[in-house]
Amino acid sequence: MSDVELTLRRFNRSFTQRIGVLDSSFLGSGRPLGEARLLFEIGAAERVTTLELRHRLGLDSGYLSRLLRALESDELVVVAPDPDDGRRRVVDLTAAGRQAWDELDARSDELATALVSPLTERQRAELDRALETARRLLEAATVRFDVVDPESTDAVTAMSTYFAELDERFTGGFDPGDTLTADAESMRAPHGRFVVARADATVVACGGIVRIDDDTAEIKRMWVAEGWRGLGLGGRMLADLEHRIEAMGAARIVLDTNAVLTEAITMYERHGYRPTDRYNDNPYAQRWFTKPCRS
Amino acid sequence: MSDVELTLRRFNRSFTQRIGVLDSSFLGSGRPLGEARLLFEIGAAERVTTLELRHRLGLDSGYLSRLLRALESDELVVVAPDPDDGRRRVVDLTAAGRQAWDELDARSDELATALVSPLTERQRAELDRALETARRLLEAATVRFDVVDPESTDAVTAMSTYFAELDERFTGGFDPGDTLTADAESMRAPHGRFVVARADATVVACGGIVRIDDDTAEIKRMWVAEGWRGLGLGGRMLADLEHRIEAMGAARIVLDTNAVLTEAITMYERHGYRPTDRYNDNPYAQRWFTKPCRS
DNA sequence: GTGATCATCTGACTAAAGTCAGAGAAATGT
DNA sequence: ACATTTCTCTGACTTTAGTCAGATGATCAC
Structure with missing residues (x-):
């Protein structure tokens, strides 16, 4: 160690x-x-x-x-x-x-x-790199996860950025329509939750929970801001959401995703999510996963 | 930049x-x-x-x-x-x-x-490296160069370490004899100087100046502590000594060194020192260098 | 031995930093 | 509409932090 x-x-x-x-x-x-x-x-x-x-x-x-x-x-x-x-x-x-x-x-x-x-120019460059790395890691380490209202400024900013990114990455684009407001109610307590991760005041990740039925909760809108990836924030957000789902008393978690989001898929698999049958009619989803709750 | x-x-x-x-x-x-x-x-x-x-x-x-x-x-x-x-x-x-x-x-x-x-174990290791690098560089940047008496504790510690190292590296070893005390007078003002570089309280480099004649000053006992090499301290010590020699009014600088001290030789060459004839009878010296003062 | 220097201590300060208990105004929950 | 909560402000404090001018005793240079 x-x-x-x-x-x-x-x-x-x-x-x-x-x-x-x-x-x-x-x-x-x-x-x-x-x-x-x-x-x-x-x-x-x-x-x-x-x-x-x-x-x-x-x-x-x-x-x-x-x-x-x-x-x-x-x-x-x-x-x-x-x-x-x-x-x-x-x-x-x-x-x-x-x-x-x-x-x-x-x-x-x-x-x-x-x-x-x-310092020489080379040493300065080295110092620059070292300080940047250290800052990034320390900031990532001290990111805080909080439940916020899905229509709060931070939540809306996060999801809008997320949707814009999906529009760019999905073959054929992504049209959010009125999901932003339509989803809000389902991700509010007590049925659901919306969580943002903040470094100081900036939102660096988000994720939502929607209760589907007595047994099942769905994870949606998981996103990590560009420039904050590769720091384990996705995994921590996932763990945070899972804890909250357990606390809400659900027995299993489901989620869907698009086939182009390969990093996401890899992450879900690494965290114990297994493929399952299509459970919704989301036109943008090509993969469906499930994982039992621990308790 | x-x-x-x-x-x-x-x-x-x-x-x-x-x-x-x-x-x-x-x-x-x-x-x-x-x-x-x-x-x-x-x-x-x-x-x-x-x-x-x-x-x-x-x-x-x-x-x-x-x-x-x-x-x-x-x-x-x-x-x-x-x-x-x-x-x-x-x-x-x-x-x-x-x-x-x-x-x-x-x-x-x-x-x-x-x-x-x-943080994950890997990130922690990365943070560790980054912080160590940054600390080393910042400490090197803030090293202070001071003239001290060649018989002061700091000077004696530095030279003793230096001599011990020479003894290890020279084929046939190095015997300081009574140089420590014998040299002291020649490296004291006004004829000479002895400079130590300190990071906080620890001595991390040293170097001495001896006046040989009206025209000429010699640089001796240049040493950088193990663990502080590769940070440009040698070059900075050399520059510091050169400035002092100029201020003392000498026109040229000479120095000798042993053939096994290849890094030192490279550094002298990089700083404008050119080979010259043997100017002393130092039994441990195989190379002699000289450089004119700028003024 | 003596005058200069150095290191510590004491008294007498000042300024900055921070705490606490209300009062009053605006927003929120029911 | 009314109680509750949330923020800001004020007054009355205490504690820390830090400075400055000697006094005292030890050491150093010559």
Whole structure:
């Protein structure tokens, strides 16, 4: 067994000692670290809600409020009520705020440049690859799986991307018609579920459950975002859905798929799914699988 | 050009968000972060001087003193005067301190384990490799080159290791005799210099300069520690020494080497050194090189 | 031996970071 | 329509973190 834990901790020690500088670079901006970090976070996205900021930076609501007021009194940000939900507030940079942000960004970039400057071009490329690999894997490892409403923004985005991809890959294309809204009800609790996997705020995978009868539940709309494949997310999504199906008390799982989706088929087979008879009249399906629940 | 800077910053953001937890894991130990970090640092080595701690953690002496007193009053550490130098003090863990340390360590390990647990064995191995590569490169990038006295601990350690290695590689071995002390004077300012490269506190390379005559300076004792080779440190040490020689006002550089040290020979050639006549009677030398100074 | 230097400690601070308990406004469930 | 929940804000705090100016004692250079 490889001892990643040790490597991870050793890396963490070494890294924070060296690159912690990148953060304290926010110091020297004449602004306390907390404020600077907040400013940076606001400028990274445009139009953030305070709620999002709170989650992303892990701040107490009172504390955040005070920090925002400080930035506001420096005329770096404007805070306005969210038109969609009057309880929330949205934050945005002013022109002066954008300028301050740019300065933070430039300083941070300078430090990063200085840090890697002793390396040769080849070593820099190697470092680039290593960091990218590590980031991808760590982000994949910390992806979170949550049940959401099938008509929520995240769900709709995920399925639309999925459908667009099917349209490209299927010979003869794929026409979703009104499936998006038509399916919604069947994938809502208590009959069904819709699960999205998120890395930070971006949706990187999804999957749905539909109860067919007392015994049987179907898995549908399984998808992993391009650029996030090969990281085992498909398998983890499948396992997550299976757990939920078991918890819902079904005895067996079914699913269908198109013959061109070979990676999917391989994955199902690897996870114990066996071919079964056609159980529906889905015109896009050429393969049908089933698997008993464990319990 | 690869944009490592961007990758580095993106990685930093992503990493600190996820692994920052590893540090704040020190919280939840019922001890403030500063104290916990100090305790951890004390336990990682045995018998540290406060001076070392101050450098490693970058703390103000007054602040450190106070933190130590807090740990002491909790009976986690004992602070005693250093027998070698009465101004300094050495810190060590008590039994209770060791126990507290073990708890911190266990908690940190748990978190690391939980973090990577969703990954497959293969992915974990890949992460391990990527993090190791990144750490090596970042540590190499941040190595510092300093002039030290040729009889200082660091210099002596470096040269002893170097000599031991020569003894192994040279056909017929290498007998340093009293070179260590005999050379010291010639490598001290103003006639000469001795430079060590350090990553954190460990010496990873060294090199010496000896003034031969008004025109000429010799480079000696160039060595890069095993495990730190292939990272361009040799080239950087060479460049560092050359700069110092130029600043000393010499017009040309000479150096000798043994025929078995092929990597060194290749490096000298790559850096513009050309073969020259034997200029000394070093019994271990078979090759002599020279290079003019730029100015 | 003596003056300069070095390392630690103490007292007296300040600023930043973070917590907690409500109050008040908007949305939601039934 | 009314109770409940969800968010944000304010006031009143505490704790950490960090700085600065000496004082004290040990060591070093000459």
